[in-house]
Amino acid sequence: MRDKVLIGYGQGFWGDSILGPVRLVREGPLDYLALDYLAEVTMSIMQKLKGRNPKAGYATDFVAMLDRTLPDITKKGIKVIANAGGVNPEGCLQAVLELARKKGIKGLKVGIIDGDDILTRIPELLKSGHSLKNMDDGRPLADVQSRLLSANVYIGAFAVAECLAAGAQIVIGGRLTDPALVAGPMIHEFGWSPTDWHKLAAGTMAGHIAECGPQCTGGNYTGWREVQDFVRIGYPIIEASPDGTFVVTKHEGTGGLVTRNTVVSQLLYEMGDPRRYLGPDCTADFTSAKVEEIGKDRVRLSGIQGAPATPTYKVSLSYQNGFKTAGQLTIAGPDAVAKAKLCADIVFGRLAFDGCTFAEHEKLIEIVGAGVCHDGILATADPAEVVLRLGVKCDDEDKVDRFGMEIVPLVTSGPPGVTGYAGGRPKATDIVGYWPALLDKTQVTTRVRVEVS
Amino acid sequence: MAKVKLKEFAFARSGDKGDGSNVGIFVTNAKDYELIKAQLTVARVKQHFHAICKGEVTRFEAPNLLALNFLLRDSLGGGGSESLKTDAQGKTHGLGLLEMEVDR
Numbered sequence: 001m002r003d004k005v006l007i008g009y010g011q012g013f014w015g016d017s018i019l020g021p022v023r024l025v026r027e028g029p030l031d032y033l034a035l036d037y038l039a040e041v042t043m044s045i046m047q048k049l050k051g052r053n054p055k056a057g058y059a060t061d062f063v064a065m066l067d068r069t070l071p072d073i074t075k076k077g078i079k080v081i082a083n084a085g086g087v088n089p090e091g092c093l094q095a096v097l098e099l100a101r102k103k104g105i106k107g108l109k110v111g112i113i114d115g116d117d118i119l120t121r122i123p124e125l126l127k128s129g130h131s132l133k134n135m136d137d138g139r140p141l142a143d144v145q146s147r148l149l150s151a152n153v154y155i156g157a158f159a160v161a162e163c164l165a166a167g168a169q170i171v172i173g174g175r176l177t178d179p180a181l182v183a184g185p186m187i188h189e190f191g192w193s194p195t196d197w198h199k200l201a202a203g204t205m206a207g208h209i210a211e212c213g214p215q216c217t218g219g220n221y222t223g224w225r226e227v228q229d230f231v232r233i234g235y236p237i238i239e240a241s242p243d244g245t246f247v248v249t250k251h252e253g254t255g256g257l258v259t260r261n262t263v264v265s266q267l268l269y270e271m272g273d274p275r276r277y278l279g280p281d282c283t284a285d286f287t288s289a290k291v292e293e294i295g296k297d298r299v300r301l302s303g304i305q306g307a308p309a310t311p312t313y314k315v316s317l318s319y320q321n322g323f324k325t326a327g328q329l330t331i332a333g334p335d336a337v338a339k340a341k342l343c344a345d346i347v348f349g350r351l352a353f354d355g356c357t358f359a360e361h362e363k364l365i366e367i368v369g370a371g372v373c374h375d376g377i378l379a380t381a382d383p384a385e386v387v388l389r390l391g392v393k394c395d396d397e398d399k400v401d402r403f404g405m406e407i408v409p410l411v412t413s414g415p416p417g418v419t420g421y422a423g424g425r426p427k428a429t430d431i432v433g434y435w436p437a438l439l440d441k442t443q444v445t446t447r448v449r450v451e452v453s
Numbered sequence: 454m455a456k457v458k459l460k461e462f463a464f465a466r467s468g469d470k471g472d473g474s475n476v477g478i479f480v481t482n483a484k485d486y487e488l489i490k491a492q493l494t495v496a497r498v499k500q501h502f503h504a505i506c507k508g509e510v511t512r513f514e515a516p517n518l519l520a521l522n523f524l525l526r527d528s529l530g531g532g533g534s535e536s537l538k539t540d541a542q543g544k545t546h547g548l549g550l551l552e553m554e555v556d557r
Binding site: 040041136215220221222223260261264265266267268269270271272273274275286287288289290291321324326364366368372373374375376377378389391392393431432433434436 | 460464465466467468469470471472475477478479481501502503504505513514515516517518519520522524530531532533534535537538539540544545547548549551552
């Protein structure tokens, strides 16, 4: 058994910079490269793409990233763990194999994990008594069943470890949890068992710290003046040990910083009850960790306590929930705020005149530059200009499009100083509703398969 | 005792949790931790975010991190992809909390 494993996290979401993984494989030692490509909304977009083309529905960015990094990855023997499979891990597998062949790389072992996509199983699950009710508000799934777009179970780290044990150098999953991308390699390397709750909690916590990439190395840090060289900010590396302690660090010479403060900042990101961080493999107690700076850009976490996982998996479902759009204009001063308010009244007044009305909760009026983000906390007196953002949402697509036609005309028919209307008419887009639910673990079986280029 | 903004000595991070946001805040020494525990009550935080948070506020403590975590329900105008707001994910709520004034 190795006594130290280096796991880098190169992608925090679909759309993150390709420089993350490219630099992690190039700028220093690395054993594993973990990459997250999914968010709740992503799954519904991928189902739509797959509906149009059975070969689509995965993160094509992942293949583009491998196109740049595969030679280094194979030369250095770095293993890659990604949830890039989206709703079509098989399609992603074939694209990666084709890329390897194109590059003349023979013998590359690529594995997939599936079983997380339960969209087609929903009727059967409901019939057999699994209600999948909304875990936030208790509504029954029947309320939205006809409008479902995607349904994926959050799969844990043991499926990743199984795929690695089957010999894969590239592991492609669907809806794997973000922390599983980090905890999976630890289970595989150190032989942790499903009842090693404390170690699994440590793996989960390490994954939570790394899962947004540079958000633990100086990105989005409220002490931002301390951060040197944002341009070459280092992506995080977890230096894992068999006993569950780990060090958060980054490659030498990269920008950003790793301190107790940058790590604690990220520990608090999207946190609920810190004593009970629920995951598919364990329940982690974030209040048990000892966090110490042990060197420059090195923060060690130890003493992490865990408890058994719950008997259910979390399921992320999405559904069509109406239409929305938003558009914006720039309003120059003097009196920018007063004119922006007038402009909003004019737009909704003209729509009402034409018989198109919206309820208060369907409308958005934001005067950006006059205290939108810190509404009620910070006010700005008489800004030189503001951006007026207007938006609507409702079930009627035509009404949303009608709204979109009434913004640009303000340039010639409102108060003076209205500009910045580039982009033209905003159009109606789908609102994707999010539906979190729980499902008994006995109902989910994951499968792994490895193919060789 | 002086009136001081939290941003002078504390750090924060926020993000979305369903239709609400979480705001984590932490300090760097035990004395300041006692201060924020005593002064950052649920009522005070709810009042601070009165124009943003339409729901309940819950507070959790993480003494090992010298941190408090607040959940602000109904603070995103619907949340996630349903919201029309500029900050649909509560990314800036942490900075908003750091603008609060405390006695230090």
